[in-house]
Amino acid sequence: xxxxxxxxxxxxxxxxxxxxxxxxxxxxxxxxxxxxxxxxxxxxxxxxxxxxxxxxxxxxxxxxxxxxxxxxxxxxxxxxxxxxxxxxxxxxxxxxxxxxxxxxxxxxxxxxxxxxxxxxxxxxxxxxxxxxxxxxxxxxxxxxxxxxxxxxxxxxxxxxxxxxxxxxxxxxxxxxxxxxxxxxxxxxxxxxxxxxxxxxxxxxxxxxxxxxxxxxxxxxxxxxxxxxxxxxxxxxxx
Amino acid sequence: xxxxxxxxxxxxxxxxxxxxxxxxxxxxxxxxxxxxxxxxxxxxxxxxxxxxxxxxxxxxxxxxxxxxxxxxxxxxxxxxxxxxxxxxxxxxxxxxxxxxxxxxxxxxxxxxxxxxxxxxxxxxxxxxxxxxxxxxxxxxxxxxxxxxxxxxxxxxxxxxxxxxxxxxxxxxxxxxxxxxxxxxxxxxxxxxxxxxxxxxxxxxxxxxxxxxxxxxxxxxxxxxxxxxxxxxxxxxxxxxxxxxxxxxxxxxxxxxxxx
Numbered sequence: 001x002x003x004x005x006x007x008x009x010x011x012x013x014x015x016x017x018x019x020x021x022x023x024x025x026x027x028x029x030x031x032x033x034x035x036x037x038x039x040x041x042x043x044x045x046x047x048x049x050x051x052x053x054x055x056x057x058x059x060x061x062x063x064x065x066x067x068x069x070x071x072x073x074x075x076x077x078x079x080x081x082x083x084x085x086x087x088x089x090x091x092x093x094x095x096x097x098x099x100x101x102x103x104x105x106x107x108x109x110x111x112x113x114x115x116x117x118x119x120x121x122x123x124x125x126x127x128x129x130x131x132x133x134x135x136x137x138x139x140x141x142x143x144x145x146x147x148x149x150x151x152x153x154x155x156x157x158x159x160x161x162x163x164x165x166x167x168x169x170x171x172x173x174x175x176x177x178x179x180x181x182x183x184x185x186x187x188x189x190x191x192x193x194x195x196x197x198x199x200x201x202x203x204x205x206x207x208x209x210x211x212x213x214x215x216x217x218x219x220x221x222x223x224x225x226x227x228x229x230x231x232x233x234x235x236x237x238x
Numbered sequence: 239x240x241x242x243x244x245x246x247x248x249x250x251x252x253x254x255x256x257x258x259x260x261x262x263x264x265x266x267x268x269x270x271x272x273x274x275x276x277x278x279x280x281x282x283x284x285x286x287x288x289x290x291x292x293x294x295x296x297x298x299x300x301x302x303x304x305x306x307x308x309x310x311x312x313x314x315x316x317x318x319x320x321x322x323x324x325x326x327x328x329x330x331x332x333x334x335x336x337x338x339x340x341x342x343x344x345x346x347x348x349x350x351x352x353x354x355x356x357x358x359x360x361x362x363x364x365x366x367x368x369x370x371x372x373x374x375x376x377x378x379x380x381x382x383x384x385x386x387x388x389x390x391x392x393x394x395x396x397x398x399x400x401x402x403x404x405x406x407x408x409x410x411x412x413x414x415x416x417x418x419x420x421x422x423x424x425x426x427x428x429x430x431x432x433x434x435x436x437x438x439x440x441x442x443x444x445x446x447x448x449x450x451x452x453x454x455x456x457x458x459x460x461x462x463x464x465x466x467x468x469x470x471x472x473x474x475x476x477x478x479x480x481x482x483x484x485x486x487x488x489x490x491x492x493x494x495x496x497x
Contacts, residue, residue, distance in 0.1 A: 125434035126477035151299040151423050184437045188451050191441020
C-alpha cells in the first residue's frame, strides 16, 4: 500500500556495508541527484552539539552553497532546520522566499550558476539530524511526484542517519520500518529515557536499541516496557 | 420530554455547534498549531455527535496512515489496532475517500478479521464511523468516530461530522496554499513530525513528573493553551530541556477539562 518513489527505493537498497556518516550522506546525495532531476546535493549538520559541518556534497557548487550559508549565517538550509519545514525556491531571481535570506540569495546569484534551491530537514521528532540541500542550474520547481519523493527521501534518510548513529552493533533490526520508527511509544520511551539518564533523545534511542539488541528483543517491546515502567534505565546498566 | 425541553436542547446544541466552528475558525490564524486544531476537532466531535471517542489519522507522503490526534487514549488505541493490522474502517475510508459506516462491529469479522478480533477482545466499542478528510477527490486522512453501542449514525450527524472533517482538511493544508499540490505533502509531513515531537515531550514530562503519558499530554496541552504558545513549539523546548518543566507540571497548571 505504501507508495515509494524512485529515490526512496534506491535508499532502502543501500547496503549497510560498514559505511560511515559521511559515506551514507554521500550516497543519499547521489541518489537525490540521480532520481530527482537536480544538478547537485549536499547534506549538512547544524546541531548545537556537533556544530555546523558539511557531511557530503556531490560537487563544488553544492559545497559552495553550504559554505555561503555558514558564512552568512542564513539560507534555505538554516530556515529548514529552524522551522522543520521544507523550503522550495524554484527561481532565486523571482521568489518572495528569498526575503528570508537576501544576502545568501545575492551571493549565490553572483558567485554560482545556481538558480533553484530546495532544502529538506532530516528529523525524527525533535531530533534534528541535518538538512539535505538540492540545487538546479535552471529555474524550475520539482514536479509533484519529485517533491513527494524528496519528502519521503528525507524521512528515510533521517532514519538511516539516525539508525547509523544509534547502531547497537550490527544490522538495523526493525529500525528502518517507518511504521516502527514513527510509533508513539518509541518516541515517548525515548523522552523518558532521556530524563532517566540525563541525555538527549537521540542518545536515549541509542541506549534503547542497544538494550533491544543485547536482550534479543524488538525495539517496540523495549519501548512498551519503558512506558509501562517495567524497565528503567540507570547509569550503571550494562 | 416536553416540547419546551426539546426546544431548549435543540438550541443548546446549535449554540454548541456554532461555538465549535467559531473556535475552530479562531484557531486558523497565522502560525496556528495544526496538532492542537486536530485535538480540538476530536474533542468537538465527541461533544457534538453521538460518539464516545474520536480520532484523526493522516496519510504521510508514502500514503501510510498515522494517528495524529484523539479525544482519548481509547480512540488512539482503536486507530493503532487498525494501522497495525493494516485493515479496518479507517483504512478503507482513506483508500476509497468515502465514508465507511460500521453499525455493528460484531458483524465485521468477515471484512476485517484481525481488527474485529482485536476490538471484541477489548470490548469497549461496538460501532465505528469513518469520515474522509478529502481534497480533490482523494483522502488525506480520516476522522473516526467510535461508539460503545451498535447502530447507524443519523444523517444529520453524519453531515456535521463531515463538516468537521472538512475543517480539519483546511486546517492541515492552510486554505491559501491548498491549490499547490506540493504543499499537501509538506504540510502533512510537518503535522506528522509535530506529533512525534509531542510524543517525545510526553515521555520527558511523564518521567520528570511521575505521570502517565495521557496526563503528561494534558499538562502540556493545558500549558500551551493558557500561555498561548504553540503545542509543537513548547514540546520542542521540553525535549531540548530548554524549559522549566516544573512550570508545566505546577499544581496551578492542573489540566482542566476542555470547554
